[in-house]
Amino acid sequence: MSILISKDTRFIVQGITGREAVNLTRENLDYGSKIVGGVTPGRAGRDVYGVPVYDCVRDVVEAHGQIEGSVVSVPPRFTKDAVFEALENGIRLIVVVTENIPRREVAQMVELANLRGARIIGPNCLGMISPEEAKMGGVGGPAANTRQAYAKGHIGVMSRSGGMTTEIASTLTAAGLGQSTCVSIGGDAIIGTTYAELMPLFEADSETHAIAIYSEPGGRMEAELAEWIQTNNSRLPVVAFMAGRFMDEMQGMRFGHAGTIVEGKEDTTAEKIKRMEAAGISVAERIEEIPALLRKRLEEV
Amino acid sequence: MRFYEYEAKALFRKHGLPLGAGEVVNSAADARAAFGRLAGPAVLKSQVLSGGRMKAGAVKFADSADEAAAHFDAILPIVVKGESARSILIEEKSPVAQEYFVAITWDGRAKQPVLVFSDMGGIDIEEVAEKHPDHVSKTHFSSILPLTPRIAKEAIGATGVGGSALNRLTPVVFELMKIFLKYDLTLAEINPLARLENGQFIVLDGHIDMEAEARGEHKALLDELGIGDDETRQARPPTEFELAGARVNAVDHRGVAGNVVEFDGNLGLVIGAGGGSLTLFDAVRNHGGKPANYCEIGGNPSVGKAKELTKLILSKPGVEKIAVMMNVVSNTRVDIVARGVVKGCIEAGKDPAETIAIFRIPGAWEDEGFKILEKYGVEYCDRSVSMYDAAGRAVAKMA
Amino acid sequence: MAGLFIDIKVAAEVAKNPETARKLEEVCPVGIFAAREDGVEIVDDNLDECTLCDLCLAAAPSGSIEIIKLYEA
Numbered sequence: 001m002s003i004l005i006s007k008d009t010r011f012i013v014q015g016i017t018g019r020e021a022v023n024l025t026r027e028n029l030d031y032g033s034k035i036v037g038g039v040t041p042g043r044a045g046r047d048v049y050g051v052p053v054y055d056c057v058r059d060v061v062e063a064h065g066q067i068e069g070s071v072v073s074v075p076p077r078f079t080k081d082a083v084f085e086a087l088e089n090g091i092r093l094i095v096v097v098t099e100n101i102p103r104r105e106v107a108q109m110v111e112l113a114n115l116r117g118a119r120i121i122g123p124n125c126l127g128m129i130s131p132e133e134a135k136m137g138g139v140g141g142p143a144a145n146t147r148q149a150y151a152k153g154h155i156g157v158m159s160r161s162g163g164m165t166t167e168i169a170s171t172l173t174a175a176g177l178g179q180s181t182c183v184s185i186g187g188d189a190i191i192g193t194t195y196a197e198l199m200p201l202f203e204a205d206s207e208t209h210a211i212a213i214y215s216e217p218g219g220r221m222e223a224e225l226a227e228w229i230q231t232n233n234s235r236l237p238v239v240a241f242m243a244g245r246f247m248d249e250m251q252g253m254r255f256g257h258a259g260t261i262v263e264g265k266e267d268t269t270a271e272k273i274k275r276m277e278a279a280g281i282s283v284a285e286r287i288e289e290i291p292a293l294l295r296k297r298l299e300e301v
Numbered sequence: 302m303r304f305y306e307y308e309a310k311a312l313f314r315k316h317g318l319p320l321g322a323g324e325v326v327n328s329a330a331d332a333r334a335a336f337g338r339l340a341g342p343a344v345l346k347s348q349v350l351s352g353g354r355m356k357a358g359a360v361k362f363a364d365s366a367d368e369a370a371a372h373f374d375a376i377l378p379i380v381v382k383g384e385s386a387r388s389i390l391i392e393e394k395s396p397v398a399q400e401y402f403v404a405i406t407w408d409g410r411a412k413q414p415v416l417v418f419s420d421m422g423g424i425d426i427e428e429v430a431e432k433h434p435d436h437v438s439k440t441h442f443s444s445i446l447p448l449t450p451r452i453a454k455e456a457i458g459a460t461g462v463g464g465s466a467l468n469r470l471t472p473v474v475f476e477l478m479k480i481f482l483k484y485d486l487t488l489a490e491i492n493p494l495a496r497l498e499n500g501q502f503i504v505l506d507g508h509i510d511m512e513a514e515a516r517g518e519h520k521a522l523l524d525e526l527g528i529g530d531d532e533t534r535q536a537r538p539p540t541e542f543e544l545a546g547a548r549v550n551a552v553d554h555r556g557v558a559g560n561v562v563e564f565d566g567n568l569g570l571v572i573g574a575g576g577g578s579l580t581l582f583d584a585v586r587n588h589g590g591k592p593a594n595y596c597e598i599g600g601n602p603s604v605g606k607a608k609e610l611t612k613l614i615l616s617k618p619g620v621e622k623i624a625v626m627m628n629v630v631s632n633t634r635v636d637i638v639a640r641g642v643v644k645g646c647i648e649a650g651k652d653p654a655e656t657i658a659i660f661r662i663p664g665a666w667e668d669e670g671f672k673i674l675e676k677y678g679v680e681y682c683d684r685s686v687s688m689y690d691a692a693g694r695a696v697a698k699m700a
Numbered sequence: 701m702a703g704l705f706i707d708i709k710v711a712a713e714v715a716k717n718p719e720t721a722r723k724l725e726e727v728c729p730v731g732i733f734a735a736r737e738d739g740v741e742i743v744d745d746n747l748d749e750c751t752l753c754d755l756c757l758a759a760a761p762s763g764s765i766e767i768i769k770l771y772e773a
C-alpha cells in the first residue's frame with residue numbers, strides 16, 4: 001500500500017501543453033501513471049503523448065467520468081483559477097507545481113479546498129511518488145532516473161525541497177531501504193499539506209514503518225509535526241534532516257525557497273531541532289546518517 | 302519587501318487612515334522650514350528599514366525650528382544595524398492618552414490571515430502576550446469570504462475595549478485588513494495606533510511588508526510610492542556582486558542560476574538547487590571551509606547562464622577554486638552544467654582541472670557530463686559520494 | 701567555428717535547401733540553425749547549447765546532419 005496515489009489513480013494535467021508540463025506528462029506516463037486528459041484553453045483536440053487535450057476541466061470530466069487528481073502546471077497568474085476549476089469539478093487531490101504564487105492566493109486555494117473536502121499538495125513542489133506504482137508530478141524526473149533513485153519499501157518521505165526528496169530517496173534506496181510514498185510538500189510559507197497533515201495518512205498505512213523528513217529554517221511546520229507526534233502518540237519513528245543551519249545568524253535574509261527565512265526565534269534550526277528532539281524525532285547531521293538512524297529506530301519499535 | 306515608514310504612511314493616507322501632519326525632509330534647512338509648517342512640537346525620525354532606531358538615538362523631539370535643524374544633522378549620520386538613513390521624517394508630536402497595537406499577518410499553520418490586536422500598544426507585543434494575555438486577541442479571518450467589519454469589532458472587543466473607542470477603532474482596523482489583502486502584504490502593522498488627549502485617533506507608526514512575488518501585480522502602487530525595481534529591500538542592501546548575479550540570471554529564461562549572496566571566504570560555490578544549496582553550504586562550513594558566496598542553480602539553466610555564473614564567481618578577488626555540487630538532479634542536466642562551468646573556467650583564463658575543486662552532480666545525463674569532466678581532467682563523483690563528503694573533498698583542496 | 705563541446709556538420713546539398721533550413725530553424729530549441737535565403741547557417745555562438753535532442757536529425761534527410769561531441773575521442 002501507499003498513501004495518496006497508487007497505480008490506479010486517474011489524474012489530469014492542467015496546462016499540459018506548457019514546456020515543463022509536456023516533460024512531466026511523458027515522465028509520468030513512462031513511469032506507469034494514469035493520465036486521462038490534459039487542459040489548455042484553446043488547444044482542445046490536440047494530444048500530448050497520446051493524452052487528449054481539452055479546453056476546460058468540465059470537458060475532461062464529461063468525457064472520462066469523475067477524475068481523482070490534477071497536476072497544475074500553469075503560470076503563477078493563472079494558478080488560482082486553475083485550482084478553483086479543478087475543485088469545482090469535483091477533483092479532490094491537486095498537486096500545484098507552480099512557484100512564485102503570492103500567499104494570499106495560496107490561502108484562497110487552500111480555503112476553498114477545505115470547504116470542498118479536497119487536498120492540495122504544494123505549491124512550489126515536485127509532487128509525489130509511490131515507488132513502482134505511480135507518480136504525480138516531476139519528482140524524480142525521467143522514468144529511468146526515477147527508477148534508479150526510488151524503490152518500493154516501508155519508509156515514508158516528506159520534504160520541503162523537491163530535489164532533496166530524490167537525494168534522500170536515493171540514499172535510502174542505496175542503503176536497501178525502499179519507500180512507501182515520497183511527498184515533495186513544497187517550499188512556500190503557506191502550503192496545502194504540511195508534515196503534520198500527512199502524518200495521519202502514513203499512520204494509517206500499514207506498509208509505512210517509519211518516516212524521513214527534510215526540513216529548513218522558517219515557519220512553524222516542524223513545531224506542528226512535533227506536537228502532532230506527541231499528541232497522537234504516533235507509532236512511527238521519525239528521522240529528520242535539517243538544512244540551512246548557517247541561516248540562524250542571518251535574520252531577515254531569504255535563502256532557497258520562499259518560506260525559508262529566519263524572522264524570529266521559532267524560525268531557527270536550533271529551535272526546530274530542540275522541539276523535534278523533545279518529541280522523540282531523531283535529527284540527522286548529514287543525509288547519509290538517515291538510513292542507520294532509521295534502522296536503529298525501527299529495531300527499537 | 303519592506304516599506305519605509307513614510308511609504309507605509311503614504312499608503313495609509315491613500316486609504317483614508319487618520320495621520321498627523323508630517324513631511325519627509327532631506328536637509329537641515331528643509332527640517333527647519335517644515336517645522337514652521339507644523340503646529341507645535343515635532344518628532345524627527347530616521348527612515349530605516351530595520352527596527353531599533355529609538356535605541357540607536359535616531360528619533361528625537363524638537364521644540365523649535367533650530368532644534369529641528371540640529372536634530373536633523375545629528376540623526377542623519379546614525380547607522381542603525383548597519384543601515385544608513387534614507388531620509389528623515391518630521392511630524393507633529395501630539396499628547397497621547399492611550400496606545401493600541403494592530404497587526405495583520407499570515408499564519409502558515411491556519412493558512413489564513415491573523416489579526417492581532419492589543420490595547421497595550423507601543424511596547425513589544427510578544428511581551429504583552431506573555432504578561433497580559435487578556436489584553437491581546439488573535440483572530441483569524443477568511444481570505445475568500447467577503448470582508449466585513451465584524452471581525453475587527455470582535456478582535457477589538459476581545460481585549461476589553463468598549464464604548465466610543467470600540468466604534469472609533471473598528472473602521473481603522475477594518476481598513477487595515479482590506480489593505481492587507483488588497484496589496485498582497487505579508488505584514489500590515491500600526492503600532493502605536495494612538496488616542497490623543499483631544500480624543501482623535503491617529504496612526505503614529507506603521508510597518509508594511511509586501512510579498513516579493515506580488516511586486517509585478519502592484520507595480521502601479523510601487524511606482525506611485527517611488528519604489529524602484531532594483532530595490533530588493535532584503536535585510537541588507539545587495540552588493541555589486543549580488544546585483545551582477547541577478548543580471549546573470551536575467552540573461553535568458555532557461556532555468557535559474559542566481560540568488561547569489563556574497564560571503565567573505567575564498568571557496569566559490571556553484572551549488573543547487575534550493576534545498577541542496579542550503580545543505581551544501583552547511584556542509585562546506587562544517588568542514589571548516591570558507592564560502593565566497595551562496596547561490597542556487599536549478600530548473601536546467603542554459604550553458605551560457607552556468608558559464609556566466611562561473612565567471613562571475615571566479616572574478617571575485619581571492620577566489621581561486623570553485624566547488625560545483627548539487628543534490629541528485631532530475632530536471633537540471635549534469636552535462637549542461639558541466640559544459641557551463643568548464644567553459645566558464647576557460648573563458649576566465651583558468652584551467653578547469655585546477656579550478657574546479659570537485660564536481661558532484663549526479664542524475665540526469667550524468668554519463669554524458671562525466672565524459673566532459675574526464676576530458677578536462679576535472680575531479681568528479683557520482684551519488685555514491687554524499688553531498689557532505691563531496692564538500693569535504695573541496696575544502697581539503699583549499700589547504 | 702565549432703563550439704567547445706559540440707560541432708554540427710550539414711551535408712552541402714542539404715545546407716543549400718531553403719525548405720530544410722526553415723524546418724531546422726523551427727525544430728532546434730536552442731537556435732543553432734538560422735534560415736537564410738540561400739540555405740541554412742550554423743549559429744556558432746549557440747553550438748554549445750545543443751541539448752542532443754536529435755530533433756534536427758529527424759527534420760533533415762537521414763545522414764545529412766552530423767552532431768559531433770568534441771569531448772569524445
Ligand code: SF4
Pocket residue numbers: 708727728729730731732749750751752753754755756757767
Ligand atoms: S540536437 Fe537538438 S539542440 Fe542540437 S542542434 Fe539538433 S535540434 Fe538543436
